[in-house]
Structure formats: C-alpha cells, structure tokens
Amino acid sequence: DVKVTQSSRYLVKRTGEKVFLECVQDMDHENMFWYRQDPGLGLRLIYFSYDVKMKEKGDIPEGYSVSREKKERFSLILESASTNQTSMYLCASSSLGGYTFGSGTRLTVV
C-alpha cells in the first residue's frame, strides 16, 4: 500500500511566521497535491506537482508556495502565516487518478 506521511499531526504557529509542511510518499508516484479542508468549504486544492521541480497553482494558491526537489517529497510553505490559514492541510499522492491521502496536519495560527 502507498504510504503518504505528513511530518506533523498538529502545529501551532504565530502570525507572520514562515511555516513548512512536509509530505513524503513511498511509491514513486509522479503526482502530488496539497489541499486544505475547512468546514462547509470542503477540500480546496492549493498546489500540485506532476514531476520534480514542477509545480502548478490550484484554486487557492495565494499566500502559499511549494517545493519539490525530490520525487518523493512535496513541501507546502506558508510564507507569512495568517490566522485565515488556520485549517486542516492534506497531502495526497497518485499515479492513476485515485489519491492516497496523508493523515493531515491541523495547523492553528495564533
């Protein structure tokens, strides 16, 4: 089974901090995705990547950036955290359309 590992389950950061969320998958998948999930808004795509050093904006990229230096690792960066970025962040990996999700990181920005 594909395993997608997110480095932190819970994270509390201060407004203005630079935040790194890490995601690693172990099945050599080309495609990796970052979503945030909020009550009433569902899953919203932030960024995705189809290859090393490649990135594409999703529906809500503002305030975020990503890095994919190695195939197995896809990092989400909050350049200057704000309270409206308090959310559940989900990383996913896929090769044939169906995603496997990591366990999620619940980020609180205070």
Place this chain on the structure above:
Amino acid sequence: QKEVEQNSGPLSVPEGAIASLNCTYSDRGSQSFFWYRQYSGKSPELIMSIYSNGDKEDGRFTAQLNKASQYVSLLIRDSQPSDSATYLCAVLPRGGADGLTFGKGTHLIIQP
C-alpha cells in the same frame, strides 16, 4: 467551472438498511469517479472507483455511474454503525490535468 454537488445531509439510515449517496458533476467530459470515506478528524480514504457506465460492486459497496445524466451514486448495503462518516464524491475532469475535484461531502449516520 468544474463543480461536484452532493447533499450535505445528515442522512440518517437504520442499521441493516441500504444507504444511498448521490453526486452530480458539471464537466460532461469527466472520465474517472471516486468515493472517499472520511471519519471525523481523519483524512479521506478511497473506497470505490468507477470509470464506465453501470454498476461496480465491492463487498457491501456498489458504485453506479450514469454519464449521460452526469450522476454518480454509492450504495451501502447492510449498513453498520461503523459506516457513519462523511462520504466525498470526487471527479477527474476532462484531461485530468488539474487533479480531482471534490464535492463537499454527505454526512451519513447509521442508527443502531
């Protein structure tokens, strides 16, 4: 604008009955369809995928696809309390370049 619509619920079903979850999508060229189950506080888990018109069965779960009506459904037979969760419908649009589009989910409650 790609859209995937689901009734948010809650949908309440007695234990042992059939739970029926529905989903419609806007992109007529969509090619792949998925159902995810998400327990509270957990990440989504893939339970069914379907790619062609008709029914696909896997244990107690049946996915149904009607591309002409742009409609996908999930049936859960012999519902168990452990099936209580939010079920997310996801669609891979034409070309698939932008990844899956998710509905907001239906909250299912199985009453013992």
